[in-house]
Amino acid sequence: MFGLGYPLLEIGINQLTFPGPANGSLVRQDGRIVGSRLIEQRFRGGRWFHGRPSAVHMDPRSSGASNLGPLSRRLARHLAMRRNRLLAHHPTLAGQRLPADMITSSGSGLDPDITPANAYLQARWVARKRGLPLASVRRLVARHERRPWLGLFGQARVNVLALNLGLQRLANHNRDDGMGH
Amino acid sequence: MSANAFWQIAIELLLAGAISVPFGRYLAHVFQEQKTLFDPVLNPVDRLIYRLIGRDAVKEGMDWKGYAVHMLLTNLLMGLLIYVILSFQAHLPWNPLKFPDVQPFLAFNTAASFVTNTNWQNYGGESTLSLFSQMAAITFPMFISAATGLVMAIAFFRALTPNRDKGPILGNFYHDFVRVLTRVFLLPCLFITPILVWQGSPETLTGMVTSHLIQGGVQHIPLGPVADLEVIKHLGTNGGGFFNANSAHPFENPTPLSNVIETLLMMVGPMALVVAFGRIVGNPKLARVIYTVMASMLVVAVFTAVIAEQRGTPLLAHAGLMQHASAGQMGGNMVGKEVRFGITQSALFDTVSTASATGAVNSMLDSYTPAGGMVSLVQMMLNCVFGGQGVGMLNFLMYGIFAVFIAGLMVGRTPEFLGKKIEKREIVLASLALLVHPLIILVPTAWSLMAPYGVSSLGNAGSHGLSEVLYAFTSAAANNGSAFAGLNGDTPWYNVALAVVILVGRYASIIFMLALGGSLAAKPRVLETVGTLKTDTALFGGFWFATIIVVGALTFFPGLVLGPIAEFYAHHASIGAIR
Numbered sequence: 001m002f003g004l005g006y007p008l009l010e011i012g013i014n015q016l017t018f019p020g021p022a023n024g025s026l027v028r029q030d031g032r033i034v035g036s037r038l039i040e041q042r043f044r045g046g047r048w049f050h051g052r053p054s055a056v057h058m059d060p061r062s063s064g065a066s067n068l069g070p071l072s073r074r075l076a077r078h079l080a081m082r083r084n085r086l087l088a089h090h091p092t093l094a095g096q097r098l099p100a101d102m103i104t105s106s107g108s109g110l111d112p113d114i115t116p117a118n119a120y121l122q123a124r125w126v127a128r129k130r131g132l133p134l135a136s137v138r139r140l141v142a143r144h145e146r147r148p149w150l151g152l153f154g155q156a157r158v159n160v161l162a163l164n165l166g167l168q169r170l171a172n173h174n175r176d177d178g179m180g181h
Numbered sequence: 182m183s184a185n186a187f188w189q190i191a192i193e194l195l196l197a198g199a200i201s202v203p204f205g206r207y208l209a210h211v212f213q214e215q216k217t218l219f220d221p222v223l224n225p226v227d228r229l230i231y232r233l234i235g236r237d238a239v240k241e242g243m244d245w246k247g248y249a250v251h252m253l254l255t256n257l258l259m260g261l262l263i264y265v266i267l268s269f270q271a272h273l274p275w276n277p278l279k280f281p282d283v284q285p286f287l288a289f290n291t292a293a294s295f296v297t298n299t300n301w302q303n304y305g306g307e308s309t310l311s312l313f314s315q316m317a318a319i320t321f322p323m324f325i326s327a328a329t330g331l332v333m334a335i336a337f338f339r340a341l342t343p344n345r346d347k348g349p350i351l352g353n354f355y356h357d358f359v360r361v362l363t364r365v366f367l368l369p370c371l372f373i374t375p376i377l378v379w380q381g382s383p384e385t386l387t388g389m390v391t392s393h394l395i396q397g398g399v400q401h402i403p404l405g406p407v408a409d410l411e412v413i414k415h416l417g418t419n420g421g422g423f424f425n426a427n428s429a430h431p432f433e434n435p436t437p438l439s440n441v442i443e444t445l446l447m448m449v450g451p452m453a454l455v456v457a458f459g460r461i462v463g464n465p466k467l468a469r470v471i472y473t474v475m476a477s478m479l480v481v482a483v484f485t486a487v488i489a490e491q492r493g494t495p496l497l498a499h500a501g502l503m504q505h506a507s508a509g510q511m512g513g514n515m516v517g518k519e520v521r522f523g524i525t526q527s528a529l530f531d532t533v534s535t536a537s538a539t540g541a542v543n544s545m546l547d548s549y550t551p552a553g554g555m556v557s558l559v560q561m562m563l564n565c566v567f568g569g570q571g572v573g574m575l576n577f578l579m580y581g582i583f584a585v586f587i588a589g590l591m592v593g594r595t596p597e598f599l600g601k602k603i604e605k606r607e608i609v610l611a612s613l614a615l616l617v618h619p620l621i622i623l624v625p626t627a628w629s630l631m632a633p634y635g636v637s638s639l640g641n642a643g644s645h646g647l648s649e650v651l652y653a654f655t656s657a658a659a660n661n662g663s664a665f666a667g668l669n670g671d672t673p674w675y676n677v678a679l680a681v682v683i684l685v686g687r688y689a690s691i692i693f694m695l696a697l698g699g700s701l702a703a704k705p706r707v708l709e710t711v712g713t714l715k716t717d718t719a720l721f722g723g724f725w726f727a728t729i730i731v732v733g734a735l736t737f738f739p740g741l742v743l744g745p746i747a748e749f750y751a752h753h754a755s756i757g758a759i760r
Contacts (some may be wrong), residue, residue, distance in 0.1 A: 010374045010409040014384040016239065017375060022384045024404045024432070026392065034390040036402055038381050038431035041394050050518070056709070060402045062308050063426035065517040067547040068666035069645035070494045071752055075548075079500035099504045099510035100493075101520050104502065105528075107429030107544045113520040117509035141357065153189055154437025154512055155523030164390030164395060 027161060035161050043164060046089065046129040049114070049122050051160040052101055053082055056109035063108045079156055090125055093132045113157035116145050130171055140166050182488055183506060186373065188523040190483055193441060194415060197448040198476070204449055206457020211364045212357065212461060223363050228624040229680040230359050239359070242350035242570045245699025248336050248752075249692055251354040252329060256296050257326050257690075263292040266318040267310075276405070277388025283309065286676040293680035295319060295428055297687035298326035298419055299567055300540055300662035303670040303681060305425030307403040312388060315423060320410045327417025327450075328361040330571030333337055333691050334454060338461040340702035340737075341599045347701045358360075365450075370412045376442060381692060382408035405568035408433050416447035418569045420540030420662040428530065428543040429519055440526050441544060447539045451567035454574050467717035471577060474726045478566045479536050482556045488529040489552035490514050494752065498503030517545030530664075535560045539567030540662030546641065547649065547665040551752050554665070555745035557683035558652055562737045564618060569660060570686075575614075575694045582611045585716060587710070594714050600706040605696055619736040620655045621682045626740070627652075634674045640667020642753065648744035652677065658686040 014022040023151055025037045035041045040051040051058075055066040059086075062114050068075035082103040099117040119141045127137040146164045148154045210217050231239045243251065258484040259289055267283040270276060283291065294301040306315065325438070336351040383404045392400050407423045409601045411433055414420060424430040430493040434440055436505035455475065461466025493504035506512040506524075513524040522530070534541045535557035546554050559567045582598055586608055589596030596603040629635030629650045639646040649668040656663050657679045664670070670679060715721060 002324040002362065002367065006370065007320060007409045008377075010371075011384050011386060011406055011552050014375055014378040014408065016380045018384075021381045021435075022378050022408075024383045024385070024389065024390060024402060025381050025435075026390060030290065033390060034389075035392045035400060035715070036396055038435055039400070039402055041392075041400055042396070042398075044396060058400070060307070060400065061425045062305055063430050064305065065426065065519065065545040065666070067545055067640055067665070067686045069547060069641040069648075069735060069748075070516075070550050070554075071496060071512070071643070071645065072641055076500065079497070079502075083501055084429040095219035097501055100497075100502050100515040101502070101510065102502070103500070104414070104497070104515040104619060105517070106399040107517045107519050107542075108424075110426070111519045111521075112429055112431055115510040115520055117503075117507070120603060129642065136413040145405070150440070152185065153441055155522050155525050157520045160397075168395075176307050176691075 027165070029165070035118055035157055037161055038112050039114050041161065043160070046125050049119060049126060049163050049167065050112050051114060053103060053105040054109040055105045058110060060110055063110055065107050065109060066105050078105075112159055112161060114160055116141065116156050116158055119145075119158040121164065126167065132169075132171065132174060136170065137167070140170055182484070182491065186487055186491065187348045190529055191524045191532055192482065193444055194483070195537060196247055197445050197452060199443065199622045200449045201452035202456055203452035204677045205461065208365065208453055208457035209460035210455070211360055214374075216473065216716060217364065219368060220363060225370070227359055230363075231356075234355050234359075239353055239356045240503065243353055244349040245336070245351055245680060245702070248351050248354050249607070249695050252333065252691075253688065255354075255358070256329060259322055259616070260296040262319045263322055264288050264293055266314055267291060270314045273311065273313045275313040275316075275386065278311070280309060280311050280448065283314075286377055286673050287627045287671060288598060289678045290676040291318075293323040294662065295421060296326055297660050297683050297685045298330055298417070298538070298572075299657060299662065299671070299687070300419045300421030301412075301657055301683065302421055302425075303679075304674055306422060307375050307424045310315070310382060312386060312405045312613060315405055315410065319421060319668050320406075320413060321412045322419050323419040323421070324366050324408070327366060327419060327570045328597040329415070329704045330569055331361050331365065331454070332357040332571070333695065334571030334574050335461070337578070337694060337698040338458055340698040341601065343460045343463045343597055343600070343653040343706065345702065349699055351702060353696065359482045360730060366417060369416055370409065373412045373416075373442065373446070373460045377408040377439055378412055378738055380439040382411055385410040404432075411443070411568070412446065414541060416450060418447060418450060418537045418539040420534065422541065428541045429517075429545065431519075434543055437521055440530060441520055443541070444530050444533050445539070445733065447533055447537045448567070450570055451537050451573050454571065454695070454760050455670050457565075458574060464717060466598065467599070470717055470719065470722040470725070471581075474722050475565070475567050475577065475728070478563070479533070482536060482560055482566065483529055485527055486532045486549075486553045486556040489522045489550045490494065491527045492550070494550055505706060514548070514550055517548035519544065532556055532560070535661060535663050536566040536568070538564070538573060538659055539662045540656065540664075542663060546652075548669040549747045551749035555749070557663060558648070558655060558741070558745060559733075559737075561655045562665070563657045563727065563733045567605070571690065572660065575691075578613045579614050579694065580729045580732065581725055581734070582714070583615070584721070587728065588721070588724055592714065597707060597713055598716060600709065601701045601704050602707060606700050610697040610700070614690045614697070615732070617685065617689045617693070618658055621658045621685050622651070622737075623740065625678050625682055626651050626654045629674070629678070634672065638671065638672055638675060640665075644744055644747040650746065651740050651744050654682055657682040
């Protein structure tokens with residue numbers, strides 16, 4: 001009753017009432033599953049927004065964190081490495097402080113969100129790389145920004161997968177417009 | 182601390198307090214066999230279960246020994262069931278990812294851990310367990326172990342009830358057990374699970390989906406019946422996650438709303454039990470004193486942790502990260518924390534979780550600042566800042582019996598607690614119940630640190646490594662399950678040593694406490710006179726608090742100095758070095 005009855009009953013009820021989230025909040029594009037909006041996936045290159053670093057290579061089959069202590073030398077090395085990689089691509093960041101989530105790895109290794117500050121910072125080079133007006137990319141970020149619950153609990157955040165899918169649509173739209181002229 | 186952080190904490194704690202009062206009354210109703218709103222639905226369910234157990238078995242009155250024996254038998258059976266299911270999961274249904282049988286050492290550790298409400302996990306759920314195991318060997322024991330803790334506390338309370346006419350009889354274990362399972366745990370679970378699913382927690386029998394990523398490549402995403410496990414995990418102060426990352430995993434805890442719900446679920450049970458205590462022993466004023474002392478400790482702990490995490494670390498500042506909250510980012514120590522929770526919801530969740538002996542984490546304690554991590558460690562050492570289902574309250578009462586005894590000696594009065602004389606037998610039993618705890622923490626910690634097979638599991642060097650081991654055994658002894666997860670616990674030594682500590686920590690102390698209850702139950706009630714030392718006053722509350730701190734500090738201070746306190750000063754020395 002408690003071991004099987006309760007879970008099976010809940011599966012039955014929730015599959016009917018909340019089929020989307022009950023099956024992992026999957027996102028489909030042209031009928032194909034392209035990810036879950038709750039699970040981080042890797043984006044590479046300057047044309048996409050990047051999620052947070054992951055201690056488990058964003059593999060949902062083994063979620064987890066680095067578990068490095070607050071004084072750990074390895075943690076210091078990881079942070080320096082990530083910062084230097086970022087600076088190599090975007091030298092204008094030199095001497096600038098980064099948002100707290102940008103080069104720190106998350107608790108689950110699958111954090112689907114970044115902070116708005118992180119997203120706006122990335123918007124600068126994403127817009128440039130894609131030849132999109134910065135203002136429209138910033139508007140895109142603003143549209144995807146989710147406020148804390150009731151304006152108080154938790155943190156303002158931007159879902160990276162949703163943002164990138166929006167970016168893709170924005171880019172396609174601009175290209176179509178361009179071809180029309 | 183910012184106003185935002187303050188209000189998040191204040192509102193959540195006050196909300197938990199507000200829920201705990203009616204919930205506590207409901208608990209008292211359930212145990213005093215009074216009518217509740219849900220009887221028309223649940224009575225037939227109870228009767229069905231009673232028929233399965235055998236009607237005579239649920240009627241017989243039990244003294245403390247009977248109660249203890251039946252509790253041990255039920256738990257032993259449950260433990261064996263978990264062990265068997267895990268060891269044969271490859272041959273059982275609902276194993277879509279074809280996981281092999283769990284190895285004996287790990288299966289033993291997991292069985293010991295889940296049957297005792299500890300939920301220490303030396304495995305990652307998504308990479309080890311079949312869906313059948315998750316339901317039958319993880320979710321099921323979460324109900325059983327939480328109910329066990331709660332009925333033990335209730336049996337103890339009954340020994341202190343005024344106007345008892347039953348002599349040493351404390352009640353019937355099976356009768357209480359079934360009522361707790363259906364009325365206290367199953368009922369809320371049924372209603373809260375859909376809320377978590379609505380927020381994004383999966384609830385399915387599909388084991389895994391494969392997605393074809395935007396930039397090419399594939400990602401295999403494990404799914405399963407997550408949401409139902411999540412509710413009892415928190416409500417029963419269990420803490421074991423479906424996934425390795427526990428409540429940091431977006432499927433276990435998808436949004437700030439789900440985080441608030443899970444935080445409240447962890448707190449309300451242990452808080453409500455204090456209220457129920459007041460009603461059952463007929464002294465609400467004493468319950469208020471206890472509640473105030475516990476709540477003050479929790480408030481101090483939460484604020485310390487949140488402030489420490491928000492201040493960040495010199496290492497992060499040196500790496501060029503923003504350490505102060507500003508527009509669009511939270512600052513602070515975000516290593517091992519999730520963006521949707523930020524600093525406040527992370528530190529609040531983990532602190533409440535170690536206070537209530539749940540042990541769930543939504544952010545990784547191993548990466549907390551020294552002060553932030555020490556808060557959790559200290560709460561587990563005291564093990565009575567509300568504490569786990571039932572046992573936290575019992576621990577607190579053990580300290581109370583000590584306090585009464587010491588205060589009695591100081592003012593030259595016969596120590597009494599709720600009209601019962603506290604004599605040699607009671608003091609011996611209370612001391613044993615309390616001394617087991619440091620013994621099974623400090624001895625194995627020292628052993629592990631001297632043995633090569635103990636040290637090789639460390640995930641971090643120096644005093645932080647010592648903290649990892651100290652934390653592991655404290656967590657096991659307190660039946661908490663929270664971890665400095667950098668320590669690799671899946672070795673023969675840690676699997677067995679932790680399992681033994683878990684079992685002794687659970688059953689030895691419960692049996693001493695029940696024996697104490699039995700001894701109090703058999704005593705006549707002495708009339709309260711002007712000479713009686715009053716326990717339900719603010720003054721005695723302060724003395725009670727001091728007793729807890731002095732006993733706890735004297736026992737554990739050396740360990741804390743070598744671990745987190747040393748790290749704290751090293752941390753501050755490094756601020757100087759960087760400047």
